Amino acid sequence: MSVTYSQRNTVTTEPVHEYLSFGLGAEQYAIDILKVQELRGYDAVTRIANAPEFIKGVVNLRGVIVPIVDLRIKFSLADPVYNEFTVVIVLNIGKRVIGAVVDSVSDVVRLAESDIHPPPEFGSFDTKYLVGLATVGEGMLILLDIEKMLSSAEMALVEQTAT
């Protein structure tokens, strides 16, 4: 695919998807907005014994027990600070509901297929959960395949033998 950055507002017939962008440390990430159920504050998390460090525990979301993953710890990007501004993005991954802790939620951005650049090859960095990179204004957004990432074995969120 030949990648050219097309101006946003140009009239194209190609489908445009909406993404939710959020900050993890100094970096800006974005995920498919259709996976997002709601946003809520970080509050009253119950620890789960012997879970990986990035799984903070479970919360009660209107009667449903929802696990909370801290993406900042997972990506080792920022010191995890929990205060009244900490945001949890509640995601629908398959039939599951999972909460992801981020530093801040920024915006909803509309991106066309041609706006998204394939991720460059990094020597050390694992790019298998990256959809690509997109330039928005001055900044760059890292597009995550959140579904693939959260249902992967390394996240230990899903019983692997069960599926």
Added chain:
Amino acid sequence: MALDLSRFAKAFFEEAHEHMSALETLLVAIDLRAPDNEDLNAIFRAVHSVKGGAAAFGHKALSEFTHDFESILDRVRKGQLALTKPRVNTFLKAGDIMRHHLLALEQESPPDKAAMDASRQALLALSVETLDEPLTEQDASATVPRYQVEVHLERSQYGADTVLNALKEDIAGLGEVRNIRTEAIDERLIAFFFDLDTDIDADELRESLEFLVPAEAINILANERRGSPPQSATPLTALVDDSDGEFGFFEPPEPAARQAVPRAAVITDSDVQLSSLVDASSIRVNVVKVDQLINLVGELVIAEAMLSLSTQGMDPNQETRLAAGLAQLARNTRDLQDAVLAIRMLPISFVFSRLPRLTRDLSERLGKEVDLELFGEDTELDKSVIEKIADPLTHLVRNAIDHGIETPDVRAALGKPPNGLLTVRASHQGGSIVIRVTDDGAGLNRERILAKAQELGLDGGETWEDEEVWQLIFTPGFSTAAAVTDVSGRGVGMDVVWQNVHTLGGKIDIDSSPGAGTSMTIRLPLTLAILDGMSISVSGETYILPLASIAQSLQPERSDIKSVNGNEVVLVRGEYIPITSLATLFNLPASSDTDQAILVILEIDEKRAALRVDELLGQQQVVLKSLEANYRKVSGVSGATILGDGRVALILDAGFLVSIAHSVAPTTRVAHAA
């Protein structure tokens, strides 16, 4: 068309399964010497209804099979074919075949054609047997009433053509169809007429048509000139419609259309409708919806708890109305919760209903005579419990017939009545349900069980109490049956029964005396949705322990705690019990003051372990929530719940904690069943 029919297909399968269950129940219960006519009719109708549906949905093999089946049943109900035990067996077998066929169709897997053919041959053989009982001329004409049928179809609702085509296919499968014609009544309605020669009666014809069109839209005229009117129809004189000629919500049709069906002979549906409305006292609801309701009510309970928590400090004299309102809210919330949980409760007859057939088949195979008595069929328990108790209960009944009850000659020699008596009784006792399976058979054989235990290298001796000896039969691989039969004796089963009952949080007691019989008592919690729990606190975290697993709690003297090979044990009533620290197990920061620690003694299947906790917070009923729905299984945790303050608390798996304690520290008393 495919779209329209698929909507009904599910209903067809559900109804068909209900019909098959009814068929089986009726056949098993039927009195061979003096069968009740109503029952015979009901049996016929069950098969017939499935046939109608099968034809409508184009399940050719099934409709042909049911056609032959119902022909035989029709003779039975007319008294032309006597009921005998082998014949009833053939019918039961045919019922099973239909059931399997239906399941196969539902799952879209290939049905077992060979079995069906074999059963069909058996049925046809029955009809050959009766050839020497010729039908009289009168019988023949009585079986073929002729119908003039008028069906009204609504144009707008869904393509009338689609329904019309389905109807045509449907009626073609019922008998000889003539004079098909359609007429427009108005912009909305089309009238569809046909004449039908068939041997089914009006009710059944109506039932088959109701798969496709609403009941109000069907008029069936039974023609009098062909013998007697169908037996189940109301006398025609009673059917003179003296209202203004409206039926249902349909506008009166044009006089031209009306003429086709003489008014005096129209069987309107109003009477039938009324009675079916009265009968419709229950509705079919998806369990998911009920669970949603339970969740929401759980939320309401929590919200109510939070509200009353935050208003605790206020002065009730100043805020009288608020306080009264809160009290009212609290009461209503509890009532609502009880009512909602009651929706999930089903009568245990769902499980009991399969026992008569099982008893019948098994006693026949084993050459035994067994009378089965069921009590407390209306006892209600949670749906999830019902599902899980069915297999263990079946197994206990099977065991009682196979091992317990003796053959008639042995019984006669012992001076017992030749028919063994098997009693299954369900009742509520406090917060649990008790199911007792009692037989008047040989009883458990103490010597044989002990000998077998020795053979398997298990503990057990002459000094053991009977109750302890009986518990040995729950050991995997344990069977004292003299011969392995296809019924039992392989030694799998009782351990599975035990497993199932224990996963439900219940227990089994055995009472047996030689020669007089055995009684097995299963005790189960009423529901799996609610648990009596003890909240405990460890390193600032709150956990719930199932109250049923707690034997006692104590604050030990320092001198009572000893060390065995680095593992701590505590001396309680002369027994050394291993201590487990939840803080260590769950990698929690250890609490500073171990002197203040409280030990909770957990007891699961005679094994004990002491759990060190910081504080006992109190006893409460908690609503069980799944942790696995969105997360995964966590070892040591059996589920989660939501506390009054809205936080999640994990429910500890007492069985796991006890077994962990025993795997790291040697036990002072080796459990026999290990």
